Amino acid sequence: MFTGIIQATGKLGKQNNTYIIEICDNLFDINIGDSIAVDGICLTVKEFSNRSFTVDISEETMNKTTLGDKSSLNSIVNLEPALRLSDRLGGHIVSGHIDGLGQVVDIEKLDKSWLLSVMWKDQKFSKYIVEKGSICINGISLTIAENQNKSQIFKIAVIPHTWNNTNLKLLSKGEDVNLEADALVKYVEKLLFENKQSQVVDKIIDSSWLKENGWE
Numbered sequence: 001m002f003t004g005i006i007q008a009t010g011k012l013g014k015q016n017n018t019y020i021i022e023i024c025d026n027l028f029d030i031n032i033g034d035s036i037a038v039d040g041i042c043l044t045v046k047e048f049s050n051r052s053f054t055v056d057i058s059e060e061t062m063n064k065t066t067l068g069d070k071s072s073l074n075s076i077v078n079l080e081p082a083l084r085l086s087d088r089l090g091g092h093i094v095s096g097h098i099d100g101l102g103q104v105v106d107i108e109k110l111d112k113s114w115l116l117s118v119m120w121k122d123q124k125f126s127k128y129i130v131e132k133g134s135i136c137i138n139g140i141s142l143t144i145a146e147n148q149n150k151s152q153i154f155k156i157a158v159i160p161h162t163w164n165n166t167n168l169k170l171l172s173k174g175e176d177v178n179l180e181a182d183a184l185v186k187y188v189e190k191l192l193f194e195n196k197q198s199q200v201v202d203k204i205i206d207s208s209w210l211k212e213n214g215w216e
Contacts, residue, residue: 001083002037004091004134004141006166008079010052012038014071021077022052028081035082035096039167040139040178041065042082042096065098065178066138076167078139091141092134093183100125102137102179104171105153114158115145116168118177126151127189128181136180140166 008026012019021038030036030053034045043055062068070077083089106117118137120126129135129151133144140162147154163169171177 002042002080002094002096002139003083003087003089004080004094004136004139006078006080006140006162009076009165009167010038010079011074012067012070012077013074018046018054019057019067019071020052020054021079023079024076027051028079030081037078037080037082037094037096037139039066039070039077040094040096040136040180041067041098064101066101066176069176076170078166080139092136094136094139094141094180095183096139097180098178099128099181100179101176104173104175104177107171107173113160114163114168116156116158116171117153118156118179119149119153120179121176123150123152125179125181128185129154130182130185133185134182136178136182138167138177140168 007028008023010021010023012021014020030045030048032045032047035042036045036053036055037043038055041061043057046054046056048054057067069075101121102118103121104116105119106115108115108117129144129147131144131147135142135144135154135156137156142156142158142162145155145157158168
């Protein structure tokens with residue numbers, strides 16, 4: 001489990017069938033078997049040294065995320081070690097399981113921030129976009145500023161700290177990014193769907209309903 005607050009950046013490379021991430025800036029504790037989010041994807045540490053660690057990446061992950069292309073280009077990736085129970089939840093709950101890819105539609109430089117426009121490549125995920133809600137882009141917890149085209153396109157306001165300390169500053173129009181929707185939205189969707197299927201919730205939730213269900 002992660003929180004979407006990036007701790008460091010790294011350079012992703014490949015040697016034979018092993019993927020190597022070289023940490024570029026801030027070092028953090030690494031042990032064999034640790035979970036680390038690499039551009040938002042939960043991967044397991046296989047080996048490590050002072051400034052690098054290796055991981056195995058499945059065919060499924062390579063095909064459905066940006067890591068396949070990035071490993072051949074020695075691209076910069078965002079890194080976040082798994083959340084400790086004692087840590088602050090600075091962003092939002094992130095599982096490290098990518099829902100789908102997004103495409104950068106526009107990057108606008110404002111006076112005090114950047115406005116990043118992203119489009120879901122698969123429109124079925126648009127239902128998870130909620131204005132002022134959370135979205136994870138390349139492992140970064142970000143807030144949705146507005147949405148368009150039935151939420152297939154959404155905009156993110158990025159502050160200078162996030163821009164300068166992640167790989168967002170390296171993005172260009174047309175580039176793909178990894179997207180993970182807010183887990184809370186998906187849980188709510190599942191509950192509402194199951195309740196609808198069982199025809200349990202057709203009542204107005206008022207004070208009487210709350211008392212009947214144990215809320216005093």
